[in-house]
Amino acid sequence: MRKLIYLAFWFFKVRFLGKQKPLQTVLFISEKCNLKCRHCTVYKKENPYIKTYPQIKEELEYSYRQGSRFVDFEGGEPMIWSDGEYTINHLVRLAKEIGFFSTTVTTNAQLPFASCETDSIWVSLDGMGTYHEEIRGKGTFERLVRNIEESGHPQLSVNMVINNLNYSSVKDCIKFAKENPYIRSISLNFHTPYKGTEHLFVDWDTRRKVIDYIIRMKKEGYPIMNSVSGLRLMKTNNFPKQCWVSNFIMADGTRLAECQGKTASVCDRCGFCMAGEMRSIFTFKPDTILAGMKLRI
Template identity: 25%
Template sequence: MSRLNPILASKALWQIRVRKRPFVLSHGVNARCNMRCTFCEYWKKTGEEPAKEDVFKLLDDAREFGIGVYNAWTVEPLLRKDLPQIMAHAKKIGMVTSMVTNGKLLYERAEELENVDYLSVSVDGIKSYKEIRRMDFETLLKGLKKAIEVRKLQKQKNPILMNCVLTGKNLDDIETLILLAKKLRVKVSFEPVHEFPGISEEIWNEIGIRDTEKFRSTVDRIIELKKQRYPIINSNTYLRMVRDREMDYRCRASGIILNVTHDGTLETCRAQNEPLGNVMWDGFESVWENSEERRKEIVHNCKGCLFFGYTENSLMQSFNPEVLMHYEWM
């Protein structure tokens, strides 16, 4: 269904390989969250939501720079009342749109998302969900089911993606989650919890993956279920890296995905948060050109990560054959 789109892929290749510029803009469309998840740092930082007109200007400039995909992301996009207008603007200027939500407002706002091509919902467990997210799983499921129905009526061609962060808390839920994805006819993706610098020992003790044998057998089970054609979109190459905790790839993330915060700050990626310039003040082209050396240094000195989007896209841009053949999201 949402296998690699050849037209989009060739546009992306042109922008990334020939023009040497990123193709995806991952944007902090607001600065607030309506959840208080134990493992997350984002909701603790507050700030001003950018004005709609400023987001339109940012999108226009991004399009001119060559960005083809707009991803509305941190902190919680559905808290913005004008989000549908922002997504409509991105579509109008020729971008493919995607959005990541915690799902809390999905039931209320599902009908307003017709200009979101790829909808991704964080589902970090079933039985463990409430403990991790501090919200009832039933509330999330109700929103998810409504969004599935609405998107069917809207004739959206891409199925919803449930994205799940593997932690020390939810390993017992993973198989049930995959069965649920199949039953609901949605896709599912996994990535391991990342130990952000500064995360408190108390939190890390709670959610970090301590039982490595159990973790390995859970990821092996994901690989097995993928073989049996359950709707898991991660590549086998990526899943094996996750299982073995091996970051065996060359990071190309900052050359593919631009990470821009709510106030316009460009960062190398979601883990390397050093400010590299402000695209709302100085424009994409200038910030991109002026930050080249620093970006290279940051990536060179980085110890690596296993974020799903960054790793799979890096592997794809390194022409890893298995990832190229099986890439299933955009």
């Protein structure tokens, strides 16, 4: 009930009073990773940023004061983060002690995560079999499937970022999410062409076609987290965005009041489908509101 009341007041303030308060924090705790994915440039750094526990504590407290009540721990790879005796589970507990309603950890699932205490797990899936391995490396798909099956986490979903290498595998990934008893749902996004990854951008005609069959599969009952209203907006990406709903704290400590895409000048080619979801909520689309409630309540 406390969560529902907070969400109602938050929506009233931002929608009708014009306030811009974050609801979610995306907190990058490290640049250190155990993979070298083709869409990522972080692994090329010789001295990746790795935050300390006190630093993360201060950033969580800051985000909470700003209004955020949900936090997503990201990397690098969060499951390999540590600071002395502290691990990802200590960060999850810390966030709850501060007052966050729930925590999420996004992982590449190359290590077992059955012991992870987070409320929700997001596993990054970039295609079935060879599609996934072309992007993330040999053996990564098999390990991903095994660790999903062994996790037993009740709130496990997969996230696919659709790019120029894997868009042909979208249908199979959606079917995989439905048929795998350990997966709750699948979220679908498109690659945003940050510097050095422009070649992975999906052209607009292909993007529209992919979204059309995602919508068809959604209507057929496949467990797709995206709403139909949100997906339709992403066909053109031509709509006002409320990217300040999430604040971002980067691995180097930089604090952004909204997605880093703005500073990188890639908003016109944004593939983060949450932008469409938030716009649909702000325009009172029932299917998007229902999808948001399933995710957050």
